[in-house]
Amino acid sequence: MKRRLAAFLVLFVALIFNVACSSESNEGEANQATETSYAEGMKKEPYTQEEFLLGTYTRIRIFDQDKEDVLQPAFDRIEDLGDKITINESGSEIDEINENAGEKPVKVSKDIYDLLKQAQEYSEASEGGFNLTIGAITQLWRIGFDDARKPAQEEIDEALKHIDYEKMEFDDEEQTVYLEDEDMIIDLGAIAKGYIADEAVKVLKRS
Numbered sequence: 001m002k003r004r005l006a007a008f009l010v011l012f013v014a015l016i017f018n019v020a021c022s023s024e025s026n027e028g029e030a031n032q033a034t035e036t037s038y039a040e041g042m043k044k045e046p047y048t049q050e051e052f053l054l055g056t057y058t059r060i061r062i063f064d065q066d067k068e069d070v071l072q073p074a075f076d077r078i079e080d081l082g083d084k085i086t087i088n089e090s091g092s093e094i095d096e097i098n099e100n101a102g103e104k105p106v107k108v109s110k111d112i113y114d115l116l117k118q119a120q121e122y123s124e125a126s127e128g129g130f131n132l133t134i135g136a137i138t139q140l141w142r143i144g145f146d147d148a149r150k151p152a153q154e155e156i157d158e159a160l161k162h163i164d165y166e167k168m169e170f171d172d173e174e175q176t177v178y179l180e181d182e183d184m185i186i187d188l189g190a191i192a193k194g195y196i197a198d199e200a201v202k203v204l205k206r207s
Contacts, residue, residue, distance in 0.1 A: 051075050054082045054193060055144065062204065070207035074200045081196045084112050085188055087135060088144065094186050098135065102182025105171060113175045115195060116168075119188060123165035135185025136162040 046061040047068040058078060060071055084093045093112045100106050108116070119132040136159040140151035151159075167180040179186070188195075 047071060049075065051079075053078050054196065055088070060200070060204075067207065070204055073207065074203045077203045078196055078200050081111060081199060082192075084109060085115075085192050085196075087139075087185070087187055094188065097177050097179060098185045101179035101184045105169065105174070105176035105178035107174060107176045110175065113170075113177065115188070116177055116186070117170060119191060120165055120168060120170075122191070128165065130190060131163055131165050132186055132188060133163050133165050133168070133179070133184050134190075135187035136160075136183060138187050138189065139185060 042063045043065055046063045048059065048061045049071040050057060050059040052058070053075070058075070060074055062068075062071065083091075086092045087095050087098060089095070090099075093106075093108045097106045097108070116132070119130075122130045123132055137156065140155055140159055142148045162181050162183040162185075164181065164184070167184060169178040169180065170176075171178075
């Protein structure tokens with residue numbers, strides 16, 4: 001019995017030793033592969049830049065060697081689109097459309113025109129599951145502002161009457177957008193950050 005136990009212990013120790021050696025070997029190979037990949041134009045520590053945009057902290061990290069100068073153009077693109085899309089500050093292109101609802105069409109940039117056309121397509125495809133004219137509802141809560149509140153059901157019921165993505169007119173030639181109902185409000189909050197992130201990636205890839 002003792003001989004069997006001794007033999008078992010010897011075998012067990014040998015297995016542990018082999019596994020340990022194998023692990024060290026694999027780790028060494030992995031480290032070597034990693035070092036090789038870093039040597040091929042990649043940094044161990046990324047270039048990092050962070051700014052407060054879109055109502056949150058936005059960070060971009062890139063590992064390409066000698067590409068630090070592409071970070072600022074990406075942030076410039078994010079800021080530019082954010083300024084065009086926001087409805088929380090007056091003066092944006094979306095805000096101008098909302099302010100002129102029921103009155104007149106508004107000419108917008110190609111960025112915003114294409115985004116709104118795509119957003120309406122999403123609204124149609126989802127049969128209103130996503131609705132770019134949801135603003136009449138979302139604005140009731142005043143989320144993110146000092147006067148945030150829970151609206152009364154009567155307010156919600158009234159706002160629901162002014163949500164209709166089919167009451168939008170697009171003029172491809174003039175590149176204008178018009179809301180037929182004066183109380184309609186476009187709110188792209190559900191897709192804006194994703195769209196802007198994609199656009200920032202395009203800037204990085206072009207660089």
